[in-house]
Amino acid sequence: MDGKIKGMVYLTRKIEFSASHLYHNPALSDEENRRIFGKCNNPHGHGHNYTLEVTVEGEPDPVTGMVLDLKELKTILEREIMERMDHRFLNYEVQELKGQIPTCENIARVVWKLLEPKITQGRLHKVRLYESADIFAECYQNGANRQ
């Protein structure tokens, strides 16, 4: 194997963090909040073990054979995501989620925006955030190529 075989390689790293949240929109009535958000509207919040999968695309460096150094990706995820979100109350402690309902969809989008400028070797391809084993949200660039 050498550099003659071209094409993108997709690398995925997974992290887990635990956080609490609640869904409540003060612009809506209490009754609407309860109807739309159900038990997620509990005023004291509740928590999840989140699993985040981050996929980076790129051509492996001809010398190192890496798309990016996993150690570096690990450091970025630790600094940008774990420190911000792990064991936090997402509504109150994560600046980037202020003014948003901290749903899986919105957290995935925030994660994308935090990571995308920090990944300078290769390119962020996709983030997938699991709130539980059966619910997840993905975020990627509109019109992204098939993996």
Add this chain to the structure above:
Amino acid sequence: MLPKRGEPPVNDGLKVVLGRRYRFAASHRLHTEKLSEEENFRVFGKCNNPYGHGHNYVVEIHVSGPVDLATGMIVNLAELDQFVEREVLEPLDHKSLNEDVQAFRTTVPTTENLCKEIYRRLKEFPLAKVERVRIEETCNNAFEYAGSRNCGP
């Protein structure tokens, strides 16, 4: 400040997809009248056993659409669950795919075809766009279908 419902969504060039996994159990037999008995057995092997066999299927539904600023949601999961329950789980769970599902009276109920059938049943979902159906037939086999498009990231 959080808005009331009906505000225009954010357009930042990002696509957000919601995925939800469901489970059902059903039996099937892989057999086609287009082939002889011997050919059926050669092609389908033990999946051609005349009495059929079953699986615990896991169905993953991917939907996309604008995220409502007032709710943070593409679609309320309760409404997606209700639609999937009615269109997919209730008609398929604890059924014989060959005998109880009209589409498989004439088509082999492989999990490839099951993906397409479930996609067909869900594509009229009025509240979000069904992007993809992924089915795990066992923990070692998975199939995906995204309509006429490629599957995407």
